Amino acid sequence: EAGGAAPATVVAGGINIxxxxxxxxxRRQGCWRGRPQDGQLSGNFDDMLAKYEDGSMKLVDFDxxxxxxxxxxxxxxxxxxxxxxxxxxxxxLSLNAGSSKSSLxxxxxxxxxQSDPRGFSFSRDSLESIxxxxxxxxxxxIVDPGWHxxxxxxxxxxxxxxxxSALIKHVDVESTGYQPGTVGLWASxxxxxxxxxxxxxxxxxxxVLQDSRRTFExxxxxxxDSIRISKSNExxxxxAARLIQRYTRFNLNLLKIRxxxxxxxxxxxxxxxxRANSLLTWMAVLNFLNRCETTSxxxxxxxxxxxxxxxxxxxxxxxxxxPPSTDPDHVEDDLQLAYVKxxxxxxxxSEKAGHAILGKEKFDExxxxxxxxxxxxxxxxxxxxxxxxxxxxxxxxxxxIVRRAWVLEHDWVSxxxxxxxxxxxxxxxVKEVRARAEKSKxxxxxxxxx
Numbered sequence: 446e447a448g449g450a451a452p453a454t455v456v457a458g459g460i461n462i463x464x465x466x467x468x469x470x471x472r473r474q475g476c477w478r479g480r481p482q483d484g485q486l487s488g489n490f491d492d493m494l495a496k497y498e499d500g501s502m503k504l505v506d507f508d509x510x511x512x513x514x515x516x517x518x519x520x521x522x523x524x525x526x527x528x529x530x531x532x533x534x535x536x537x538l539s540l541n542a543g544s545s546k547s548s549l550x551x552x553x554x555x556x557x558x559q560s561d562p563r564g565f566s567f568s569r570d571s572l573e574s575i576x577x578x579x580x581x582x583x584x585x586x587i588v589d590p591g592w593h594x595x596x597x598x599x600x601x602x603x604x605x606x607x608x609x610s611a612l613i614k615h616v617d618v619e620s621t622g623y624q625p626g627t628v629g630l631w632a633s634x635x636x637x638x639x640x641x642x643x644x645x646x647x648x649x650x651x652x653v654l655q656d657s658r659r660t661f662e663x664x665x666x667x668x669x670d671s672i673r674i675s676k677s678n679e680x681x682x683x684x685a686a687r688l689i690q691r692y693t694r695f696n697l698n699l700l701k702i703r704x705x706x707x708x709x710x711x712x713x714x715x716x717x718x719x720r721a722n723s724l725l726t727w728m729a730v731l732n733f734l735n736r737c738e739t740t741s742x743x744x745x746x747x748x749x750x751x752x753x754x755x756x757x758x759x760x761x762x763x764x765x766x767x768p769p770s771t772d773p774d775h776v777e778d779d780l781q782l783a784y785v786k787x788x789x790x791x792x793x794x795s796e797k798a799g800h801a802i803l804g805k806e807k808f809d810e811x812x813x814x815x816x817x818x819x820x821x822x823x824x825x826x827x828x829x830x831x832x833x834x835x836x837x838x839x840x841x842x843x844x845x846i847v848r849r850a851w852v853l854e855h856d857w858v859s860x861x862x863x864x865x866x867x868x869x870x871x872x873x874x875v876k877e878v879r880a881r882a883e884k885s886k887x888x889x890x891x892x893x894x895x
């Protein structure tokens with residue numbers, strides 16, 4: 446049975462949920478009767494659950510308080526996180542049969558299996574007590590029958606349970622599988638009443654706590670970095686102090702070494718004589734340095750040094766020659782211009798005459814042939830140069846004539862560039878010419894073999 450609909454009202458501790466409001470049985474087991482003063486759940490079923498139906502009541506982090514009275518039976522308690530999938534948690538009181546001792550339990554009830562629409566499946570086969578110490582302490586006390594206050598505070602993975610305003614236990618659970626849900630009354634083969642249901646949404650508080658935790662972690666990392674930097678600075682300071690101490694000890698030892706002769710002289714009674722000798726030594730050194738400075742500033746000596754330096758400079762790196770006072774003659778330029786002019790002036794007439802006498806093809810073949818009279822003439826002239834080289838009076842003249850012959854036969858190729866790649870090119874060419882001469886059975890002179 447359900448009483449008239451009464452909305453939840455806001456009180457100082459949170460939202461007051463009326464038991465005469467929209468309370469329904471999650472399964473068709475048991476009987477629910479809602480009245481303004483309390484709500485009653487009864488039946489002979491193992492798992493009965495009456496939950497508060499409100500579309501806006503979707504809680505994950507909350508503080509829930511309610512008063513429950515077990516009129517008949519043994520087990521009843523406060524249900525929370527009741528989701529649409531059928532999963533919920535329950536914090537209940539179990540009265541032992543034949544004894545006045547009682548125990549408190551926390552149970553996580555799983556979702557309803559699809560193959561069994563009659564009820565819920567438990568995630569644990571046995572009831573789990575909220576810690577051995579709290580369980581033993583509660584069982585040693587006598588719980589009076591009547592109304593008792595149940596309170597659950599859920600924040601993230603933590604659940605905190607209170608019974609009659611006393612802290613029972615704080616446990617950590619895996620909250621990733623939970624969904625936002627409502628609250629209700631749970632009983633097992635019992636008749637129980639519930640009243641004064643007050644719930645507070647702690648999601649904003651949880652968000653603030655999470656932000657505070659992140660801020661704390663950031664501050665912690667910053668502090669750790671500061672401590673690490675401070676330790677590093679302290680280490681550098683210690684190393685610097687050790688270095689200064691070593692340097693100071695070195696200077697102190699050096700000072701002791703310098704003062705040792707004076708201490709020995711003081712012990713032997715000749716301290717005054719030792720100090721006088723040391724003073725005379727310093728005076729002699731300073732006098733010598735003063736004379737060196739005076740001598741180096743002498744004007745005549747500086748003039749002699751400059752003259753010697755300039756004379757050596759002319760020998761090592763002389764200045765470039767002065768430009769000629771008169772303009773160079775243009776005889777070679779005029780000769781080159783006259784040759785080019787004559788070449789181009791009579792070239793057309795010579796080609797016309799050659800084409801008329803020999804024909805164009807034969808004339809071009811004779812003019813452009815690779816082994817023509819000009820090539821043969823160069824070879825004969827080069828051979829005559831080699832014969833002249835055999836009569837050269839010195840090795841330098843011999844090399845000059847041989848190189849001139851090689852350049853003539855090779856169409857005036859730059860010999861210096863060829864010698865960079867092959868230094869023996871001239872000697873190999875001389876051997877080749879000698880081989881050709883022997884093959885043609887031409888007599889060669891003794892100087893030619895050279």
